Structure formats: structure tokens, C-alpha cells
Amino acid sequence: MKDQRSKDFTRSDVKNSLGDCTGQGSDLQDLHRRKVETKLELLDAFGRGMSIVLPAPVEGGKEKGVASMVLPTPVEGGVLPAPVEGGKEKRQSFPPKTIFEAVAAAKLSVLGLESDGSMARVEEAGDREGNKEEETNCWPPEAVEGGRGGEGPSGGSGGGDGDGDGGRPDTPPQSPPPYMDQLPEDVLENVLQFLVCRRDRNAASLVCRSWYRAEAHTRRELFVGNCYAVSPARALRRFCGVRALVLKGRPRFTDLHPFPRNWGARFSPWLTALTTASPWLERVCLKRMTVSDADLALLAFSFPSFVDLTLIGCYGFGTPGLAVIAELCKNLRVLDLIENDVEDEDEDKAPVDWISRFPKTTTSLESLSFECVTCPVNFSALEALVARSPSLQRLRVNQNVSLGQLRRLMIRAPHLTHLGTGSFWPGIAEDLNAADLEQAFLASKSLICLSGFREVAPEYLLAVLPVCANLVSLNLSYAVITAELLKPVMLECHNLRTFWVLDTIGDEGLRTVAKACKNLHELRVFHYTDYSVSDAGLVAISNGCWKLQSILFFCQRMTNAALVTMSKNCPDLVVFRLCISDVHCPDHVTGESMDEGFGAIVMNCKKLTNLTVSGLLTDKVFEYIATYGKLVRTLSVEFAGNTDLSLKYVLEGCRRLQKLEIRNCPFGDAGLLSGIHQYYNMRFLWMASCELSLSGCKEVAQRMPNLVVEVIGDWLDLNSWSEHFDSCSEDLDSDEVDELYLYRSLEGPRNDAPPSVSIL
Secondary structure, three states, rough: HHHHHHHOOOOHHHHHHHHHOOOOOOHHHHHHHHHHHHHHHHHHHHHOOOOEEEEOOOEOEEEEEEEEEEEOOOOOOHHHEEEEOOOOOOOOOOOOOHHHHHHHHHHHHHHOOOOOOOHHHHHHHHHHHHOOOOOOOOOOHEEOOOOOOOOOOOEEOOOOOOOOOOOOOOOOOOOOOHHHHHHHHHHHHHHOOOOOOOOHHHHHOOOOHHHHHHHHHHEEEEEOOOOOOOOOHHHOOOOOOOOOEEEOOOHHHHHHHOOOOOOOOHHHHHHHHHHHHHHOOOEEEOOOEEHHHHHHHHHHHOHHHHHEEEEEEEEOOOHHHHHHHHHHOOOOEEEEEEOOEEEOOOOOOOOOOOHHOOOOOOOOOOEEEEEOOOOOHHHHHHHHHHOOOOOOOOEEEEEEEEHHHHHHHHHHOOOOEEEEEEOOOOOOOOOOOHHHHHHHHHHOOOOOOOEOOOOEEEEEHHHHHHHHOOOOEEOOOOOOOHHHHHHHHHOOOOOOOEEEEEEEHHHHHHHHHHHHHHOOEEEEEEOOOOOOOHHHHHHHHHHOOOOOOOEEEEEEOOOOHHHHHHHHHHOOOOOOEEEEOOOOOOOOOOOOOOOOHHHHHHHHHOOOEEEEEOOOOOOOOOOOOHHOOOOEEEEEEEEEOOHHHHHHHHHOOOOOOOOOEOOOOEEEEHHOOOOOHHHHHEEEEEEEEEEEEEEHHHHHHHHHHEEEEEEEOOOOOHHHHHHHHHHHHHHHHOOOEEEEEEEOOOOOOOOOOOOOEOOO
């Protein structure tokens, strides 16, 4: 065990500490003595070996048996002790589920910890843990076999100095097992390494200080939901063994709302810290970050084991950076570029042929996606790359790849499971037979996911029919097609679970989806034209797709009755995002507000965590959300509410709220200040075109020093902020804030804000 991770104590140290509590109250002295005696018992146990009975898994209400764990002396190389059968040690791995149920799950359930949290909250909890008394556990006496003397009931030798009696009923009470925070960290780390879910890991790190340290040392994937919530140095100092980093920058509302392009979220500070702290980095996933070609070059140079790069919604890089990644990352397995803005710095020069930079030998590529790269690619190099990539399973090409070229790629890689078709349109002077394309799809028997379709040639769409029966995901969100053209395809997609489409299919197309796709879990209907889909289509989906868990629905009009029907037919909804195009649009049948419809959604859908509301809404709907939406973590609101009471309801009632996005609502300073108690628990709050003032925003910043309050607007200038603030100090209430973005941070305000952003 490493010295810096735990302080070893000896028997003499423990005995000497018995005198430390003299002169104090008897209760405190007894408590201290009991804890010290427990440490002595732990030393004796590890000096001779102790058998601890762990509860066995229960099936059908009956215990399958008892599993025991021997703690040998010493713990060899951190290897977990094996179960004991017949008193003999078997050198085999412990089932991870048994270990966690017996140790971690039991402790968490006793403490009542919530398996949720963020890195910032875990950091703070870990710091506070040092100032607390160590918690004690109530283990039953029968949980231990083999005491200080004699032989235990399991037949294992106790090895003590006393005269044991073999565990007969008249033996004196035996010592309890060690406290949870006294387990050897090598053993604990072997247990925690089986935890994969980051929320479970966050909960485990809150148990005690030793769990906090052990969890940090065994975490291999680090997720940071806001790149400004914690400094790179602090995060990597705690999680020193990370192999993968998932990092988010700009908040998600920037996808649809105008936002300063130079706002920040640069990857370079994190990359600089990673080069020294984590030279064994293997995987990076960036979302809405600013990434330069120099960053990609440094990434490729610094990490010889790097194998996986995923960029989602990023900008700042071009084909030169991609060329360096392709050339230097010899073992690259994943290169996914999704919805990025790929632009070369020098637009006068031709794009770099980055596809040709991949190794000329057999590659390890498993996934290659470049749909967002707008420039043409060297197709000959791409075809050769696909041919020498036997492990390639996911391939998504851009719109410059013609339908005939797509067919050639499919012949080269018939084992693909995910395919992005690009344009799905034949090239100039390309004589392509639809039957030949159908044969290529017929040979792709492993295909389960189809996307692309940037342009659809109707005469070739039916060529995908041979793979429709196996599809679990179909993305037609770029294809402008009608219900008539969609119908023969959808009637074959009986196993479809995820479907994205434009509203051009109309209500009739949604009826076809509801008829054919009974296993549908996620549906997204994006806006393209007006008056295409309505409440009738939503009702049809709810009547046919009872397993639906997530829906994004753009429409022109809606009714409360349709939402009530949806809530009753699809009670397992986790994500419900309804975007009504018309501002303050009421129920188009009754003319009433949409309060009752959204109220039914939060009442009947008990698992709801992500909610978007729109239409004519009053304060009443926010009272419904606060009362029934106890699991809501993300809430988006636009053109809704009457008064600040709406915001007050949400901030006081939705205790698990993490992300709150508000636009064009009559909420002012009173509503903003009503959430003072909640903002430290949230990831961010964004308000635009509301009724906020500078004084209200400044008051939040003063009362919550660990909260970063950013005011965004074209008139703001960091160099003249103090002068502007002084000139407005006499009448701050009249200065409206157009856009507010606040978020929690362990590091305080950032130092890379552009002139259009002022941090209060």
C-alpha cells in the first residue's frame, strides 16, 4: 500500500492513543476506547487471518448459501481473497456483484446515500469528510467466524492465544469485523474497480475518506459536465489514473440560440494538463468545445497509446489537424466527427488529404465517421482504407460520397453494423442499377443502424428494404420525404427502437410508424414545414408505441387531450420535449392554456427526467411540475408563465434539477433570488430575454461566491465594465440583462472571457 494513500499505524501507536481522551466526558471516552479496541482487533485479525461471512445473493426469497472471505496475511499484490469452501482457500476471482452487494451496496443502503452527484459535489464532500468523526457500523455478532481463540464454526483456525471452544453457543461474544473505512485499500480498490456507472462511483466516494481515495485511484474514465466547473490540475490531481476523458464545454442551448462564438470552452488547458498527469490517455470525447489543429497535433504527439477520438459539436479545427491524428495515432480505433464545424484556417489553400494519412498497413479502425466534413475526400484512399480495416463496424461518410461509391464501400465491408449513407444520390454520369444497390444491402446482414440520407433519390430508397427487418436505429432527419415514400420502408422495420425524421411525413406518416414499430423507444420529429404534424400524429404514436421512453416533437398546434392520452399510454417516458412553433399557442380546440396537458405528463410519467414545455402556459403548470416532477433534471421553458411565482415553484420543488433553460419569460429578480438555495446543486441556469436587472444578478454573485455569474451582451466590454457599472449604480434596476448564464465552479471566475461576457 502506498504511503501517500494511507497512514499505517502500529499496535503501540494504538495503545498509546488510549490515553488521549483523559479528562473528557465518559461517553466520549467510551466511544474512543471502543474505536481503538476495534483497531486492535483488526490488527490481530490481519496478523493471523480471519474468515468473514458475507451475505449470499438471494433468489426467489431464499438464500443460496453463505459465502465467506478469508483475509490472508499479507494481502498479496492487492489480489482479492477467494471464497472458502470446506475451510480451504480457492485461488479464484471474486464475483464482482457478490462483492459489491456484500460490501458497497450494504454500506450505501445503510447510509441512505443518493447515487447521484457531480464531480464538484464529490470534491467538496471529500474535503468535508476530513472534519467529521468516522462513522460506525452495526454488524451483528454472528457475522464473524473464528474469533481470537479456538476454531470457528467453519472449521478455519482462529490462531489466537486463548482457549477457544469451537464456536459453541456458550462462547463469549466475538469481535465485530472492521469498520468500512478500515478495509485495506488494496482490497477496496479491487472491489471498486468493478463499478462502471459514474453515479455509483460518485456515491461510493461519499462513504468515507478511504473509499474516497480508493475510488479516485481506480477511476479510469473522468466525466466533466462543465469544463469551467473544476480546473484541469485539480481534477487530474485527484483522478490520477484516468485513461478516458469526457469533457463538455458550451451549454446545450447554444445549439439553437445565438451565442458568442468566442465564448471560450477551449480544450488546450485540459490538454496541457493531461500531457503531464496522464501520459497513458487512450480516449477523449469532447462536446461543444473549441479545438484547434495545434490541439489535435499535440494530442497525437503526446499519447502513444491513444486509440479513440470523438468530437461532437466542436469547432476551430480543420483537415490539417485530422491529418496529424490519422498519421501519428497508429493504433487508432475510433475517429468520430459528429455535427462539428470543420473549417481550414487558410481558405485559399486546398484541404489536406487527411484520409491518405492513415497507415498503409492493416489498421485497427472500428469506427470512422466524418459526415460533418464538408470538403470532398479522396475516395480511392477511402476505399483502400476500408479494405484494410477488417475490424471496421461503423462507417459514416459525408455528402460528397455518391450512391455508387457507397455501394463499392459496402462491398468492401459487408460486416458493417452502422452505416451513414452520405447523400444517397447517384453521382454525375453515374449509371447505377437499383438492383445492384439492393444486392449490396442484402449482403450487409449485420447492419442494424442507418443514417445519412442528406439527399434522397426516391427510386433508390426501396433498395434498403433487405436490411429493414434488422434495423434498431434509423435516422432520416435530413431526408425530405413524404408519408407515401416512407410507408414501404417503415412497414418492414418491426424491431426499430430509435427513429429520427422530419415533419414532412405528416400525421399519416406517424400513423404508419405507430402501426409498424411497436418496440419504438425514441422518436424525434424535427421541424421543416408548417402545419405538417399535429396532435393527431402524437395520439397515433401514443396508441401504437407503448414502450416509448423519449420523444422530441415539433408541431404547429396541440391539445390538452392529446397530452393526457400520451401520458396514459406511455407512462415510461423519461424524456418529453414538445416544441409548439407558435408563441403562446393555446389548445387549438378549446382555446384554453396547455397547463392540464403538461400537468398530466408530469403526474402520470413517474420516470420523467427531461422536460421541455411550450405553448400558452400559466403559473399553474409550474406548480404541477414542482409537485409531481420530483425526478426532473433538465427543464426548458420558452414563452411561458405569468409571474415570478412560476420560477419559485420550480426552484423550490424540483430538488434534483440540474439544468434550467428559460427564454422569453416574464421572470425577474424576485424569481432569480428565490433559487439561492438551489443553485449550488445545479449544473447551470440560463435565462435570455427575461426581466432581469444587473442589481439582481450582482446580488446572486455576492451571496454565492462559488457561483460564476456571467452576463452576456454585445454592449458589454471587460475593459470598461467598472466605468459602466459606476455610471449605472444610481439606477441599476432600469438596466435590463439580456442574457444570464450562471454555473457552479470550484475554481471561481474564469480568466478567458471575451469582451462580450462580463463576470459579476
